[in-house]
Amino acid sequence: MPVSRFLFFSSKHCTRESVSLLQRFGPSKGIQSRGYVKSSKPGYGKLGGDPVMPIESQTRSWGIYAIPAAVLGFVGVATLVHYNDERRAVLKGQGDRSGINAVKGPIIGGSFTLVDMDNRVVTEKNFLGKWVLLYFGYTSSPDDGPEQLQIMAKAIDKLESKQGIKVLPVFVTIDPQRDTPAQLFAYLKEFDSRIVGLTGPVGAIRQMAQEYRVYFKKVEEEGDDYLVESSHNMYLLNPRGEVLRCFGIEYTAEELSEAIFKEVNGYPT
Template identity: 60%
Template sequence: MLTFRTIFSYHSRQTRSLLQRLHPLISVRSCKYSSSSKYSKERPEIHHLLSVDAHTSPSWATYIIPAAVMGFVGLAAFVHYNDERRAVLKGQGNTSVNVVKGPVIGGPFSLIDTEKRIVTEKDLRGNWTLLYFGYTSSPDVVPEQLQIISKAIDILESRHNLKVLPVFATIDPQRDNPSHLRAYLKEFDPRIIGLTGPVAAVRQMAQEYRVYFKKIEEEGNDYLIDSSHKMYLLSPNLEVLRCFGIEYNAEDLPQAILNALQKTP
């Protein structure tokens, strides 16, 4: 860090250099009348009162110009010193400033389970939760993912004594009503909690968790759903710790969950 003495020395050198460059311009002339034996009339004699290299008697210019220059140097040093005081070094400063790390995933929701009871995000608090977004009319991806979830929670509980709450949130509430969803999930694992609800509520939750889905109309009244098939691991504080894709199998998923828990305070 530059000190005040270093800054003062630097500006002093700059000042001397400036005065040397301006030497031809900064001379002050005065007239002094004196008698001469050669001339009967008095004529003025011109003397240089102030010059950079001349050694003359002190005058007002001798003090005013250096004082003005030193005042400028002091002002510049003061401003620079204040700038240094305001500067924050790397790793220091106010640590309470929020750092934007990316889009926030998750948020409040209000849906109903397979027993038509209202479920909100507060009901998941206090549990390690594996939240999956899908739909029961999926021909292959969703059934495979539900089987993987069922095996993964078995491995975590039997081998590691870790309980994870599995939750299935439908993105097709028009067909996945509570009774249909209950019968569907029962075929895979009765521990899986099914969530459905009004279209607007389901869409809002999907938006909160950055889940993409789109209805693709077909002939008649039939339709398909294009979806991202997101699966999230939530902490007991409802923080999203990991997002898992369809590339995890029944052995990889529980290990990935354990790795995420080990990194979590």
């Protein structure tokens, strides 16, 4: 038999077997799962057997995954922006020390309106012309708060007695719901009578904390009790109300007083 006739015969034979198998078992599952767009010509876009999934249903199925992915993407971008915002933060008195505005970023510090232990309104203008050591805490703090206040009291005492430098210690509560003016007075007098306590509405406290990049979070305890997580930072403000230094909990009273002395001594009069 010639080669061409053999190939033609084999092709026809394979085609008949394929058609026979399709008729016996029906269309395959793989074919049924495909979706085609409906055509204007009759007969297009249809397959034998079960109907195919419409395009709209497939779009909804993808939407189930697309929405959470979009939300996660937004959270990731917001976290990255917040992280970069923290790293680029500039102390208020250090933004243009080089003579040009080369450093760009959010400024630490700002205006505020609170009340003191005598229920008198206090703003940032009340501290102009004074060196201020500012601390954010709360009177119910079980450990770090009292320790930081002791360090603050000892540091300002060293500065005044040994260096003749007066620094006003200011305590701003991050728990205004419990820290009333009377509560602040009773608490702070146990450490140093020179410490000025400030409180106010929750919104005003939150605004000031944001301006000074202070982290705090309410942590629920058993019953109605709660604690407040905080960054426990101290800020040194110059007589113009600008933040020159930020001190963490790693400073001892001696180290804190020495660091403040260097800033005060090197500040242009």
